[in-house]
Amino acid sequence: MAEDVAMNQLDELDKKVVRALQGDFPLVAEPYKVLAEQVGISEELFLERVKALSEEKKIRKMGAVLRHREVGFSSNVLVAWEVDPARLDEVAKKMAESPSVSHCYDRNTAPDWPYNLYTMVHGHSREECEAIVAGLAKETGVENRAMLYTKHEWKKVSMKYFQE
Structure with missing residues (x-):
């Protein structure tokens, strides 16, 4: 049971990644690089964490809000x-x-x-x-x-x- 709870919790790095993803998406050639810099990690690690969060069903989707x-x-x-x-x-x-x-x-x-x-x-x-x-x-x-x-x-x- 304690293992299930630990598996469902996000560590501090993942929380930073989620914070970065839910803000305005940078309209530049390499947006994930900009988001990774905001978090203080490499683009490769940022993308690895996004993929893992998605595979673990901790994030379900990313999408634009059309105003x-x-x-x-x-x-x-x-x-x-x-x-x-x-x-x-x-x-x-x-x-x-x-x-x-x-x-x-x-x-x-x-x-x-x-x-x-x-x-x-x-x-x-x-x-x-x-x-x-x-x-x-x-x-x-x-x-x-x-x-x-x-x-x-x-x-x-x-x-x-x-x-x-």
Whole structure:
């Protein structure tokens, strides 16, 4: 039991690596080198620790937060799609490849909610979003959907771990 607890804990170096990863990602040719320098280790060791943390399931993902309004997108819509479960992977892959889709994920259905695939679509207007969604429907052959437009954005930050 004590061994399991020790295996699940992060040492101080790993906590520094996590802190570095959850900040702004450097927009330079060698971003991991910059992050490693912030931590005070080599880029090679930094990448080894990231890989180990991922393999040990201590970190699950790294991703960008799109502040869509800051980059010119004034409209966005969450689209819930009803996809044949046998085609879910195929359809999700096609939708995720669209440059207008920032998120694509599956969810469980409910008796009064048949939708099992969700995409977040960004555009410069509602009309553009409608056209993008119509194109996705035509490309995949999936028609049944619910479109939920953003009214107000409440939160656009990620969790921060191991902060002082």
